[in-house]
Amino acid sequence: MAAQRHRPRRGLPFVLSVCCASAAALVMAGCASTRGLAPEGHPIEADSLASSRSLGAPALSDAAFPAQDWWNALGDPQLDALIREALQDSPSLAAADARLRQAQAQAGLADAARKPTLGASAQETAVQLPETLAPAPLGGDLQASTVLMLDFKWSPDLWGGKRAKYEAAVGQARAAQVDAQAARLALSSNVARSYVALAQAYEMLDVAQREQARASRLRDLSRQRVDAGLDNQLQLRQSESTIAMATQQGQAARQQIEALQNALAALLGKGPDRGLDITRPRLLDAPSPAVPAVLPSELLGHRADVVAARWRVEAASRGIDASKAAFKPSINLNALVGLASAGLSDLFSSDALLGFGGPAISLPIFDGGALRSQLAKSDADYDLAVAGYNQALVAALHEVTDAVQAARSLDAQIASATQARDAAESALKLADTRYQAGLGTQLDVLSAQRPLLQLEQQLAALRARRYAATVDLDRALGGGLAPVGRDAAAEPDSNPDLAGAPTP
Numbered sequence: 001m002a003a004q005r006h007r008p009r010r011g012l013p014f015v016l017s018v019c020c021a022s023a024a025a026l027v028m029a030g031c032a033s034t035r036g037l038a039p040e041g042h043p044i045e046a047d048s049l050a051s052s053r054s055l056g057a058p059a060l061s062d063a064a065f066p067a068q069d070w071w072n073a074l075g076d077p078q079l080d081a082l083i084r085e086a087l088q089d090s091p092s093l094a095a096a097d098a099r100l101r102q103a104q105a106q107a108g109l110a111d112a113a114r115k116p117t118l119g120a121s122a123q124e125t126a127v128q129l130p131e132t133l134a135p136a137p138l139g140g141d142l143q144a145s146t147v148l149m150l151d152f153k154w155s156p157d158l159w160g161g162k163r164a165k166y167e168a169a170v171g172q173a174r175a176a177q178v179d180a181q182a183a184r185l186a187l188s189s190n191v192a193r194s195y196v197a198l199a200q201a202y203e204m205l206d207v208a209q210r211e212q213a214r215a216s217r218l219r220d221l222s223r224q225r226v227d228a229g230l231d232n233q234l235q236l237r238q239s240e241s242t243i244a245m246a247t248q249q250g251q252a253a254r255q256q257i258e259a260l261q262n263a264l265a266a267l268l269g270k271g272p273d274r275g276l277d278i279t280r281p282r283l284l285d286a287p288s289p290a291v292p293a294v295l296p297s298e299l300l301g302h303r304a305d306v307v308a309a310r311w312r313v314e315a316a317s318r319g320i321d322a323s324k325a326a327f328k329p330s331i332n333l334n335a336l337v338g339l340a341s342a343g344l345s346d347l348f349s350s351d352a353l354l355g356f357g358g359p360a361i362s363l364p365i366f367d368g369g370a371l372r373s374q375l376a377k378s379d380a381d382y383d384l385a386v387a388g389y390n391q392a393l394v395a396a397l398h399e400v401t402d403a404v405q406a407a408r409s410l411d412a413q414i415a416s417a418t419q420a421r422d423a424a425e426s427a428l429k430l431a432d433t434r435y436q437a438g439l440g441t442q443l444d445v446l447s448a449q450r451p452l453l454q455l456e457q458q459l460a461a462l463r464a465r466r467y468a469a470t471v472d473l474d475r476a477l478g479g480g481l482a483p484v485g486r487d488a489a490a491e492p493d494s495n496p497d498l499a500g501a502p503t504p
Contacts, residue, residue, distance in 0.1 A: 041386030077285030160323025171315025302478030
């Protein structure tokens, strides 16, 4: 009894000691400080990038952004079918889709880290100590035990660090989603550009064949005049040389056609024989360049690279929040509840109950500068994301302006080249008529024929470049990407499905 009277009372002193230790730890936690660390980058305001004078009043209009099937504007059903086939079957999209699934899985892991976990286990063990180590009855006797256990763990997100990590992962997943859309836009644009080049190659073949036909007529006429003694062999040989040159140009055009058919087959994800089934393009229209008057601000929601870069800025911002939360105390709740017995008969008795649990507080005090370095890295990641976003926005406006100015200039060049071609064609007809009437020489005909060939080749190239400018403008304006709002970054839980991305 006397021993019980003098037994120390540990309750209150123990609580006081724990509180004092916690307070001291909180004070010492000030050693791990965020002081002096902050990102330096600032996203550009889109409307601060003036572009109205460069785009010009005729280009800015109430035009809508391109539709998802923007290639229909070129008016060729075969091109429509080829792009649909490429978007469905091309293996080049597999990597972008895999990166999207990877980012979505990473977001799922970050979400799971915020939630409590409960695990169950069952274990049957046996142990026998040798009598040389422990005398009987412990030694030499096989001891068996059965344990059933439930393990509960949860770390409450007191400072929002885990949610910030989750939101950062969601931002990266949405960026990967838009990257997958960008891959589809790039593929469809490459198919359209290769198709335009195929149309140009066919036009160059037509030019070579027309030149060969003109030179053949001139050769026949020269042979008749040589046979009649009106001309010498020089004019005949010049005509034959012109035919050979036109034949070589036709062969080069055919080789280009075959190469482009093979390239299109590869873009479709098919073998080269698929390209042999692609017939001559029938491009009907190259629309006049027009961009929405809401540029540049509305471009933010339509350009895949700009949208993806914006999501990465949002993700990097959440990464800073997560790094800052690591400076603060954390609480871990852990509980083990189970049954343990030396035999199955006693496993479910009241005496077999096993339990352990309680909260644990972790405080960063001295960590060798790891937390500050992690925050500095997060700040740098944010600055890199901001720089990437700013560059993407500037590049987007640059590409839109280039495409508009190129289309406008090419329209003027095509008009001038067409007039020059018509005049050269009239001059050739006149020179040919005079030559057949004996009033002119073959040299006059050859001199008139040469600029016509050059102008027809130039027109074919200009028309191809004009179609390409249409493709470039539609791609620069986003290629039908649906706008993505900022509210999704603020509340990722309201948008759990990241897989339903519209495809350009």
